[in-house]
Amino acid sequence: MPAAVPAHRGGAVVDSHTHLASCDAPPAEIVAEAVAAGVTRIVTIGCGRESSEGAVALADAHPEVYAAVGVHPHDSDAWTDDDARWMADLASHPRVVAIGECGLDHFYDNARRDNQQRAFRAQIAVARDAGLPVVVHTRDAADDTVRILRQEAAGHPVIIHCFSMPERVDDVTAEGWYASFAGPLTFPKSLALREAAAALPADRLLVETDAPYLAPVPRRGRPNRPALVAHTLERLAEVRGLTVADADALTSANAAAVFGW
Incomplete structure (x- = not known):
């Protein structure tokens, strides 16, 4: 087990976004370690057909x-109508609780921006048809992300994963979107992110690891695991002026509300 996993305090910690198949140990070991640390639910995320089918198998x-x-x-760039079809088929599985991650990445721009927007809009449509929340990846693309979500997902549950848009707190609040905070909330220089976490509505806060990426302090720079989500939860509790137990109860209730379990 990784060092410095906070002791479980009797709650029901939820890791709302992780990539179990990409972690640095077999998924069964990763899950068992998380459960031992007090994590009761984990949402593992697909990023394509193969990983989405793998996520369902793990669930x-x-x-x-x-x-x-x-x-x-x-x-x-490779998006076709067939992607919407297999995604809709998988969405009917009882262990599937969201569509994503999908969205816009203008930092790397590994795909053409018009194709990113096309795939994003199509996946929002799948989410709406399936009655499932949409999990949004956005990096250096806040303006386009907000615009498309307003156009395509009005009134629909939206989760901004690894929340990194502190400058758009007012928009996120007005639209009722969920903000899922990951390891960067614990980084020393993330003051704006912590101010956003303090300002957003309490009933729209989630915590995640995005494992194996973005390990929180004190594990920063090493492979992340769902067991470490408690570090982010503790930081969220601090910035909200809550006990860890109350922050745990809050984020767990929010996860239950948006994912429907």
Whole structure:
């Protein structure tokens, strides 16, 4: 087990976004470690057809695991109508709780921006048809992300994963979107992010790891795991002026509301 996993305080910690198949140990080991640390539910995320099908298989194999299915913006150049079809088929599985991650990435621009927007809009449509929340990846693309979500997802549940738009707190609040905070909330220089976490509505806050990426302090720079989500939860509790137990209860209730379990 990684060092410095906070002791479980009797709550029901939820890791709302992780990539179990990409972690640095077999998924069964990662899940068992998380459960031992007090994590009761994990949403493992698809980024394409193969990883989405794998996420569903992991959700079938582990009662603590649920799946999201989608196509990452990096792969948007290859998007076809067939992607919407297989995604809709997987969305009917009882262990699938969201569509995503999908969205826009203007930092890497690994796909053409028009294709990113096309795939993003199509996946929002799948989410609406399936009655599932949409999990959004956005990087250096806040303006376009907000615009498209307003056009395509009005009134629909939206989760901004690894929240990194502190300058758009007013928009996120007005639209009722969920903000899921990951390891960067714990980084020393993330003052604006912590101010956003303090300002956003309490009933729209989630925590995640995005494992194996973005490990929180004190594990920053090393592979992340769902067991470490408690570090982010503790930082969220601090900035909100809550006990860890109350922050745990809050984010767990929010996860139950948006994912429907």
